[in-house]
Amino acid sequence: MSRISIPEYAMALAHVASMRSEDPYRKVGAAALDFDNRVIGTAYNGLAPGFNAPPGFWDDREARQKFMLHAEVNLCSLFRRGEAKIIATTTMPCTACMQTLCAYGIKEIYYRDIYHASDAPEIARLYSVKLEQVEFTPFDGTVGPVA
Template structure:
């Protein structure tokens, strides 16, 4: 038996490292995309739009600032073209809108660590024939 980690575990490890870059004090989410040869093509995390410097006190009110946050999956998809990525790993299950976006980008497999109960991702994945699977440490 090999000690080598699987491709989903590899992608998840990259997503977990990417999450460490998030500025969000409430929820740090990372994501990684691999192409059809299992090569890393992008990593991203949830946060503010590139170049935006949050004013003093911005992070204090989660509800107020939430509408300005870009989800890790959206940031990730901005880094490649439709059809280039096969696998996406996210540290948290994609929300409904992010799962829809991953479908639009032609993602075939989505792996996640933490369950997000408010998401319709399982139903969306099943409908579109996308593998959605939890990867635990």
């Protein structure tokens, strides 16, 4: 068996993190690696830590969307500017998240799924950030003991 690449490794971590998201519509995970390809952290989209959603909160996607913290924002709370080199996220960063990642000095961003409503490609070109799609899912997403 051959060894997976660093972007695939980071994407596998992001994929696993996405499985923790409580959002029934879109589960997004992200992972950060430092300049030695060591894991700094993983994160996923969801509500602020310690907030318990009231009954019915998840029923209306549009009403709750403004309260969701994006995986990239949660991830950036785990490191300081200049500490991370690589970010992998299961969905291309939205425009605001791409701006945030650039402000944190990220040099390489890998994503699996395209997000068409994002200006990320244009922002990446302006700031000379490598933005590349990595079509890698480490497993089928089922959870449970291996038979």
